Amino acid sequence: SASCPDGQKRRVCYYYDSGIANVDYGPRHNMVPRRVDMAHALVRSYGLLDDMTRLRERPATEDEICAVHDHDYVDLLRDLTLGNKPVTCDVKAYGLNKVVNGSIDNPVIPGMWDYCQRYSGGSLTAARALAAGEADIAINWSGGMHHACSGKASGFCYVNDITMAVTELLAHFRRVLYLDIDVHHGDGVEAAFADSNRVMTVSFHQCTEGFFPFKNGLVDDVGEGTGIYRTLNVPMKEGMDDEGYHRMFRPIMARVMEVFQPEAIVMQCGADSLFGDKLGRLNLSIGGHARCVAFMRSFNVPLLLLGGGGYTVNHVAACWCYETAVAVGKEIHDDIPSHWYDHYYQDQGYKIHYPVKQGRNKNDNGREAYIATTTNKVLDHLSK
Numbered sequence: 001s002a003s004c005p006d007g008q009k010r011r012v013c014y015y016y017d018s019g020i021a022n023v024d025y026g027p028r029h030n031m032v033p034r035r036v037d038m039a040h041a042l043v044r045s046y047g048l049l050d051d052m053t054r055l056r057e058r059p060a061t062e063d064e065i066c067a068v069h070d071h072d073y074v075d076l077l078r079d080l081t082l083g084n085k086p087v088t089c090d091v092k093a094y095g096l097n098k099v100v101n102g103s104i105d106n107p108v109i110p111g112m113w114d115y116c117q118r119y120s121g122g123s124l125t126a127a128r129a130l131a132a133g134e135a136d137i138a139i140n141w142s143g144g145m146h147h148a149c150s151g152k153a154s155g156f157c158y159v160n161d162i163t164m165a166v167t168e169l170l171a172h173f174r175r176v177l178y179l180d181i182d183v184h185h186g187d188g189v190e191a192a193f194a195d196s197n198r199v200m201t202v203s204f205h206q207c208t209e210g211f212f213p214f215k216n217g218l219v220d221d222v223g224e225g226t227g228i229y230r231t232l233n234v235p236m237k238e239g240m241d242d243e244g245y246h247r248m249f250r251p252i253m254a255r256v257m258e259v260f261q262p263e264a265i266v267m268q269c270g271a272d273s274l275f276g277d278k279l280g281r282l283n284l285s286i287g288g289h290a291r292c293v294a295f296m297r298s299f300n301v302p303l304l305l306l307g308g309g310g311y312t313v314n315h316v317a318a319c320w321c322y323e324t325a326v327a328v329g330k331e332i333h334d335d336i337p338s339h340w341y342d343h344y345y346q347d348q349g350y351k352i353h354y355p356v357k358q359g360r361n362k363n364d365n366g367r368e369a370y371i372a373t374t375t376n377k378v379l380d381h382l383s384k
């Protein structure tokens, strides 16, 4: 089938913690943790749970979180949630409760510490299943919080589960590839491993004036010290479609696999790179997004699939359900089965693959040949 080009099955482990469904960033906030519960409900309704091993829920411990975060920041996350510290203390220095243009990216919310432990525990548990050789692919759609820094929250991310998972994998594998297809630049993970020659980070993202995280992820940002040329960035303009995206993605990722030869891959599958996202301005279809997953799967290297961004929740849930099917190597029917959340899919005609209305692709401006130029620059970095 299309999602299983090599015809091989994979042993897939799946992490889902129902304790995340009710986490609330606030009434106007774009980040809606319930989308993971929606994806899970879809996965279940398609019968995909029967094709995977369900990983046991295990929240990360304070020590595990402290392995990649500063002690004082971790103490603050815990104490604020448990009411041991007033929310009025100096939380803004840690990226929390900062009001910018009337909105707060990283609010101090009820259950914040528990939420951090649950989503990062999922990525750690999934990484351990790969390290133990118990699975070929491990999935945690509640993870992928790529902006969190060692000492502060950023971009809706409180703790960096990806950095934790990569660190865990490094205890078992010599080289780990991190690939990030979220519409935003994977700055937190890039920074954590910029000087490492055992981790290569690759981020594809929208890079336009005023788009978060602003000055990061330029095509010539290639890492530093012993990690030089092991950071790659593929910036894009608005309106990128499937065809243009894959004209960059395939040659770049094929070459990355060839020169870096990772023993494990961590892939952040942020669904805000899809057409119609509330924040992103790229035009990928679910099929185009999932082809990135299928392509990485085809190398048959232990693969950790994580969530991330994604703000039009019906699109996000459909995308991650479809990618779960790609992971197990099953083609699923386009008609969404009737289930608890099915009314959310009315706008897309109760289909997984909603239509992409093609607008102007600012990357495909013949004269500038942006796609070819950028791809060649990245391939040139890779040749070093």
Ligand code: TV1
Residues within 6 Å of the ligand: 028, 029, 030, 100, 101, 103, 104, 105, 144, 145, 146, 147, 154, 155, 156, 157, 182, 184, 185, 211, 212, 270, 272, 279, 308, 309, 310
């Ligand atoms: C509350 C209510 C928060 C409404 C945040 C969009 C809101 C945003 C909100 C928002 C929003 C951002 C900035 C703030 C500079 C800062 C999970 C002016 C309509 C991985 C994080 C994007 C992306 C942060 C996370 C960004 C991820 N965009 N309405 N905030 N500011 N922050 O631009 O990569 O997907 O927008």
Ligand code: CA
Residues within 6 Å of the ligand: 180, 181, 182, 183, 184, 185, 186, 203, 204, 205
């Ligand atoms: Ca990205």
Ligand code: ZN
Residues within 6 Å of the ligand: 182, 183, 184, 270, 272, 308, 309, 310
């Ligand atoms: Zn994002």
